Amino acid sequence: MRHVHPISIRHLTRRFPPARKGGPERIALDRVSLDIHAGEVHGLLGPNGAGKTTLCKILSTVLLPTSGTATIYGFDVVTQARSVRPLIGLVFGGERGLYSRLTARQNLRYWAALYRVPRRQVTDRVETLLARLGLAERAHERVETWSRGMKQRLHLARGLIGDPKVMILDEPTAGMDPVAAREFRGLVRELRGEGRTLLITTHDMAEAEAVCDRVTLIDGGRLLRTEDPRTIGRWVSAHERVDAADVPEPILSNLESLPGVARVERLSRGAVRIHTSVEGATATVLRTLLDAGVTRVATTEPSLEEVYLHVVGNRGMRV
Numbered sequence: 001m002r003h004v005h006p007i008s009i010r011h012l013t014r015r016f017p018p019a020r021k022g023g024p025e026r027i028a029l030d031r032v033s034l035d036i037h038a039g040e041v042h043g044l045l046g047p048n049g050a051g052k053t054t055l056c057k058i059l060s061t062v063l064l065p066t067s068g069t070a071t072i073y074g075f076d077v078v079t080q081a082r083s084v085r086p087l088i089g090l091v092f093g094g095e096r097g098l099y100s101r102l103t104a105r106q107n108l109r110y111w112a113a114l115y116r117v118p119r120r121q122v123t124d125r126v127e128t129l130l131a132r133l134g135l136a137e138r139a140h141e142r143v144e145t146w147s148r149g150m151k152q153r154l155h156l157a158r159g160l161i162g163d164p165k166v167m168i169l170d171e172p173t174a175g176m177d178p179v180a181a182r183e184f185r186g187l188v189r190e191l192r193g194e195g196r197t198l199l200i201t202t203h204d205m206a207e208a209e210a211v212c213d214r215v216t217l218i219d220g221g222r223l224l225r226t227e228d229p230r231t232i233g234r235w236v237s238a239h240e241r242v243d244a245a246d247v248p249e250p251i252l253s254n255l256e257s258l259p260g261v262a263r264v265e266r267l268s269r270g271a272v273r274i275h276t277s278v279e280g281a282t283a284t285v286l287r288t289l290l291d292a293g294v295t296r297v298a299t300t301e302p303s304l305e306e307v308y309l310h311v312v313g314n315r316g317m318r319v
Contacts, residue, residue, distance in 0.1 A: 004074040006166050006197040007036040007059065012068035014054050014221075028054040030221040031068065036199060041192050043212035043229065044201040051221040052201035053092075056170045059199070060090045072166055086115070089164035091155045091172050100144035104135050104154050107143060108161055115162035129157040134183070149176040156187070167191065169200045173207060185211050205301070209233045240282045242274040243267075244289055245296040251288070258284055 014029040029051045036042045044052050057063035059070055061081040069076060075083040099107055108126040117125060130136040133153040143151060152174060159167055173181045188211045191198060202208055208215045209229040217224040239262075247255075247270075255274055256264050260281025265273040274285050282299060289297050 005035045005071075006038050006040075006073055007034070007042075007070070007199060008074075009034045009055075009059075009070045010068055012055070012058065012070055013066045014051075014058065014063070015066045027221050029058075029065070032218075032221070032223050034216060034223060034226070036197060038197055039192060039195055040213045041188060041198045041200065041211055043208040043215040044199060044218055045203070045205065045208045045215050045232070046201075046218035047203050050203075050218045052218060053170055054221075055218075056090070056092075056168050056199070056201060060088055060168055061085060086162060087165050089159035089162055089167045091159035091167065091169040097158065098143050098151055098154060101142055103140050103142055104130065104146075104157075105139040107154065108157055111158050111161045117162065125161065125163075129160055132187075133157045148174075149180045152176055153180070156184070160191075165196060167196055167198045169198060171201055171203075173202070173204070181207070205232055205235075234279055238277060238279045238281075239302045240276050241300045241302065242276070242282060242285045242289070243271065243298045243300060244274070244294055245269075245271045247272050247289065247294050248292065251292045251294065255285060255288060258288065261285065 010033050012029055012032040013027070016026040016028055018025050032051075032055065044055065046052055054063065058065050059072065059077060061077050061084055064078060069078075071077065072084045072087050075087070077084050099110065102110070105126060108129060109122060112122045112126060127136070130139045133156055135150065135153055135157065138146070138150070143154065146154070152172065153176075156169075156172065159169065173184055176184060185207075188198060188200070200208075200212065209232050212229045214226055215229050215232050216226040252264055252272065255261055258281065260276050260278030262275040262277040265275065267273055276282050276285065286297060286299070
C-alpha cells in the first residue's frame with residue numbers, strides 16, 4: 001500500500017494581482033514543495049509577509065492556489081475539498097472567526113454543529129475542551145469581555161472541536177502571556193501524543209525550537225531549507241549580541257580581536273553592540289567586559305532576518 005503523508009505539497013504557487021494598475025503582481029508562494037510526516041509537529045518559520053498564512057489558507061481549502069497541488073491524507077485541497085475539511089482543524093490568531101457577543105460555550109456548540117459533530121457527543125466534547133484549555137470557569141461569559149490570550153485559547157478549542165487528524169495553527173500564541181504560551185507548548189505535546197499531525201507557523205525561533213520536530217524556513221514565498229530545531233537553536237546562540245555601555249577604547253580593540261566576534265558596532269551615546277558568530281563566543285565577550293570593569297551589559301538574540309543573513313544568506317534565496 002502506498003504511503004500517504006498527512007500533508008503533501010508539490011510546486012505550490014500563489015500569485016495575487018497588482019496592488020495598483022500597471023504594478024507588478026505579488027508572488028505569495030513560489031513553487032513550494034514539502035512533505036509533513038504523520039504525528040509530526042512541523043514549524044513554518046518566517047517573518048511577516050513570508051507566505052505562511054497564504055499556505056495555511058490553501059491547505060485549509062479557503063484559498064485556491066494559482067498552480068501546483070496540495071493534499072491532506074491523499075485528498076486534493078482543490079478538487080476534493082469536501083473530503084479534506086473533516087480532517088483538519090484550523091487555528092488563526094487574532095480576532096478572526098470568533099463571535100464576540102456569544103459565550104465561549106455557545107461559540108463551541110455552534111462550531112460543533114458546523115463540523116457535524118453527532119448531537120449526543122456535542123455537550124461532552126464542548127465541556128471537555130473548555131476544561132482542557134482552562135476556559136471552563138468563564139465559559140458562560142461573552143467572548144467580547146475576554147483578553148486576547150483567552151480568545152486565542154478559544155481558537156485552539158475551536159480547532160479541536162471536529163477531532164481533526166491534522167491541525168494547522170497560524171501564529172497560535174499571538175497575544176498569549178508567557179504562562180499561557182508555556183501551557184500551549186504542553187498542549188502541543190499532548191496533541192502529538194494523540195497521533196495528530198500539526199503544522200505551526202511562527203516568527204519566533206524560540207517557540208519553534210521548543211515544540212517542533214522539524215522546522216522549515218520560508219521567506220519571500222520560497223522554502224529555504226528544512227532543519228532539526230536544535231540546528232535553529234545553534235544558529236541563535238552562535239549569533240547572539242552583547243550590548244554594553246561605557247566601554248573604554250582599548251577594550252574595544254581587544255573585543256574586536258576575540259575569536260568568534262564578527263564585529264563591534266558603535267551605537268549612540270557611547271554604547272556598543274558586539275556581534276558574535278560562533279557558539280560560546282558570548283561567554284568570552286562577557287568575561288572580557290566584566291574583567292575590565294564594564295557592568296552595564298545585556299545579551300540579546302538576533303532577529304529572524306539577521307539569522308537568514310548570517311546562516312542562509314544569498315545561498316538560501318537561490319534554492
